[in-house]
Amino acid sequence: MLHLPGYRPRRDPVALEPRLVRGAPDLRLSRRRRGREVSERIANVRAALFDLDGTLVDSLPSVAAAMAQAMRDHGFEADPAAIVPLIGPPMNLLVEQITGTPPEVAGRVNEDFMRLYYGEYIQHTAPLPGAGELLDALAAAGVPLGIVTNKVESGGRQMLAVQGWAERFPVVAGRDTAARPKPFPDGALWVLGQLGVAPEDAAIVGDTEYDMQCGRDAGIRLVIGVVAERSEEDLREAGATHIVHHLAEVRPLLLREVAA
Helix, strand or coil: CCCCCCCCCCCCCCCCCCCCCCCCCCCEEEEEECCEEEEEEEECCCEEEECCECCCECCHHHHHHHHHHHHHHCCCCCCHHHHHHHCCCCHHHHHHHHHCCCHHHHHHHHHHHHHHHHHCHHHHCCECCCHHHHHHHHHHCCCCEEEECCCCHHHHHHHHHHHCCHHHCCEEECCCCCCCCCCCCHHHHHHHHHHCCCHHHEEEEECCHHHHHHHHHHCCCEEEEECCCCCHHHHHHHCCCEEECCHHHCHHHHEEEEEC
């Protein structure tokens, strides 16, 4: 795992109350505690969509390091720690924002970034705490999963393969899959269409304003913001219906327990 000065770990989890989506399927998972069955888990949603970078995987340090290297190779000064909080939009737009260069120059920097990141840096990416456990619980409850990322679709699938999650996410929307990338809702609506689930029966989980705006404008019922580089206020203003500080807090929003 790459280390970046000033990179902040996630805070300790704070429990939030779950919210039931009407019309959700009666998907149940028995659980045993201290040798006896005490509860069942029922899905509150018919599908759960996730962002990748900064939501399920701790990819921001490696993305920032690869981008900084690409920028330095083109003669720009670049500090990976300063790039981390800016990650969210498509990377070619991020290069334009940071350097103030025209699209053709930013495009060349982005090409080198893609080569560096997908050829080397992506292998250094670790899952965020609680990601594996959350995905295990959702899979066991039968909740269909999808990815909506501003990576290219092939890059998103490569990241899932690195993490061993490729089979968990049969549907992936990258910035090149639908007509428009996040913050537009096109990718989320495309994934839900592939899964056969209406937006009002779904949830989306992300860590940036782009994810929140995407979910809000898609009409998704639960828009869950994970506080990391963006503040709670920023996420709420962009459309979050729920705020969490750790992925462990997402589970009770998507799965509720009832007495067996």
